[in-house]
Amino acid sequence: MKISLATFNVENLVTAGKPIYDGHRPHYNQDEYRKKTVWIKNQLLKMNADIIGFQEIFEERALRECLTGTPMANWHLFVANPTGKTPVNAILSKFPIIETEVIEDLPFVFDFFDEKEITAPLESAPVNIPLKKFSRGVLKAEIKINENISALVIVLHLKSKRPILADNIDRNTATSPELAKGSVRSLIRRGIESCGIRQILSDEINKDEAKPIFILGDLNDNDTAVTNQAILGEEPFRSLPLEIKIKKWKHVFQNCKDIQARKSIENFYYTYIHNGHYESLDNIFVSNHFAELNSKRIGRIIDVRLYNDHVIDDKTSMDKKPIYIPDHGQVMANIDLLQPTQSAP
Template sequence: MSGGESSRDDSVKNITNNKETYELRLGQFNVLNLQKENVTFYHGNRFTPDQVVEKVNWIGGQLKKMKACIVGFEEVFDHNTLLRATRASGLYKDSEVYTANANGHSPTVGLASKFPVLNTQSIIDFPKSALMEYNHIQIPITKFSRPVLRASIQLPYHITATVFVVHSKSKKPMVPKEHRHEQKSKSMGSALSLLVRTAEAVALRHIIIDELETNKNCPLILLGDLNDDVHSVTTEIISGTQPWKSLPTKMKNAIWETLLWSTSEIQVRTMSRDVQYSHIHNGRYDVLDHIMVSGHFVRSNPKYIGAVQYVQMFNDHLVDETLLDESPPEIESDHGQVVTAVKLFSERCTKKSKKATEEEDSDD
């Protein structure tokens, strides 16, 4: 695990002295092959020093637009290059920046936080409870294709949140290069990719359930490129699904306490039509980049301490290549950036924090 400095800017340090509410801005950013100069990332490709400077400045510019307090990153090859990019924004000069085992050889995930990061963990192995069998034969997928980054972060009003940064297996068919245009091989390769992504979703769901059942007073935030849309099977495995309305209230409450809510879906319900997208592939516009929150930040939950206010998609740089002959610049990301604003309520947070402290004291 690679880490950053411990000092933070004064606006964050003094935040508990501000108004009775605080706007917490959460960001999601797939940076696309963030590698240092003259080092290969995919298919023998590498960036020149000038290209790295361009890419770092472009990422910094996007971060400046996003103005997020906490940002999750994917496709990070090099920790120091991510550090340069966050510093280039002018917003994270004294913030903490972490990556999950960024070794320069394979892409991983990262995190920048303006708030104190209490601890971090890189998760590679599936929990034992998530190992699946079919006809008494174990499915041989036991690790995440990219590490999952878990962090405990101290938010305003004495609230500790658990943040996960995730990059799920892509839809790209797992097929040898020489067979990539053979339709039968391609169908099998797509199925294999889906199988891996599904197994990862199950493992992540088990981790989320354990986290929410163990730390009921801590809100959970998931930032990630899940490589599927909000209503796909794999995404709904991760979030969990709403309980059937006829279930007993006690059972429904137990289910609700372990669910995650898609913030973009919360926004869609207030819009006259859905115009959101964070990725374009072969003419198809999708939201692959997700920000999910536990019920602590959902207003319909009687115990909410914050509420999702709005979601922004920074996607003006995305190009539909089916409509144009040109390709997008190499230094830009092929994903849009997502920001969710959550309003924290001081009085509700204080009550939740006090309750958590009392429960910890009673356990002792």
């Protein structure tokens, strides 16, 4: 059985005449909104994925209007507590959604401390960083794919790289040190959020090792960044006893991008371009149930497809992105689920 999963940052999906965030002016007029819903609809039809995780949904009505007139209009949809003012995640599934949960609170208080060699001779207690909530609620959905497999799908949107600055500092006139501090503040938040995701994932695996997990998200960092690696998990050291390695491997996720890269001669994976830098901010991670080297795997990644022709490099192009077209590319992974009678070689 083949299934396909996708992640889709739609960039500020709200109905016409409505402001977003703390703005007062409408974000889209009627014509811009019509063009945006048509563009998203056509992109969804082109991708033809079975399960899609969305980011930057402001209103459920807007997303439903993107599905109108398509077979997806009758699919199962869940939007994570939309307010109309701030972006939330959503999931659309061809398969039944059994249960959903939106996690707003970080599962721990992050304590910071440094290496003793650096802080000596002073010995200070760990400092708690007062971050209590995810910047966007984590969406968890249990989906019944077939009579044998129910999978946990998690939709993420971590804090962006946009600098966090004091209210009296404008980004366009801020000094380089002020911008550096603002970017590091964003990194700290994104890093703590990634640790929170890692805690949620490990808790789910400890609860039910047999249940496969898919992560669909705009992680706002490159695939090799510490934040992404924190979510994926560390591979166990080679010298560890076999039973310990097997236990640890169950907590390690696979980036579909890496699996595709191992199969391809060239790698052109990017979903976002900023100041001429091509970045892979949007990713699909799968649990160890789909690892090639797992003799008990229940499926495998067939391929990964990118839909990024609309993403413009403004360093080399004079074209300007229309407001109704999202600034991120979409990612889709095709996965082959093994039948119960099949066995992995």
